[in-house]
Amino acid sequence: MFDDRTDAGEQLAAELEDRGLKADVVLGIPRGALPVARPVADALGAELDVVVARKMGAPNNPELALGAVASDGSVWHNDDLIDRMGVSEAYLEEIRDEEAENARTKADRYREGDELPNFDGQRVVVVDDGVATGATATACLRQVVDADAEHVTLAVPVGSPRTLSDLECEADEVIALETPQSFRAVGQFYRNFGQVTDEEAIDYLEGGS
Known part of the structure; x- marks a missing residue:
């Protein structure tokens, strides 16, 4: 503890x-x-x-994570959950792009616009x-x-x-x-x-x- x-x-x-x-x-x-x-x-x-990374929420249930995406677009998918819910590829691409942009915005705010270190x-x-x-x-x-x-x-x-x-x-x-x-x-x-x-x-x- x-x-x-x-x-x-x-x-x-x-x-x-x-x-x-x-x-x-x-x-x-x-x-x-x-x-x-x-x-x-x-x-x-x-x-x-x-x-910075953002969770990718399920359709009609944003708290349920289908995966997560980092500010550079690096992504992880919960394939089992995606298959069980029958989530479309089109939805996954849309939510990935949206949350990647949100992650980039958050990273920029923390770094005051500076780039990620090499x-x-x-x-x-x-x-x-x-x-x-x-x-x-x-x-x-x-x-x-x-x-x-x-x-x-x-x-x-x-x-x-x-x-x-x-x-x-x-x-x-x-x-x-x-x-x-x-x-x-x-x-x-x-x-x-x-x-x-x-x-x-x-x-x-x-x-x-």
Whole structure:
């Protein structure tokens, strides 16, 4: 159980330091990951930036994720769910384009229009506050891998064991402090799991706390 996201980030940072992990850049998935990623970046002496993805909602049920797409168009589809619902290719293309644009807009707001850093040959750590379905994490990891990073690590305080196992195919290394079999939702492992505002997230990104 973590007190809050900052506590989780400090514990995660200590674990990564103990493992001797090296990083050139740490990427937080907005908004909730930024309070976690800030202590990690500080401990590893790495630049902190963001990698953004958006869930692709089902027809008439936007909360049900058919997959996720990153700001560069890197996409992950939940093929089983898509097949069960009989979702058309035309709908998938439309929602992918729409949410990719939303992700780009969000990334631009966080970076104030700056481009995503060049990951070619870089050691990159992607941080989230926890992993449930892994939809957005998968899309984010694919963006970083496609950008020719030398080594990609996913680091989270807590996650679903099954999802984390699946994510091992998307990254060179997956590190989680807690992998409880009783996992239901990320928030159950935090005493304080309140919303993080855009302003708060940007403050963490700029070096605040």
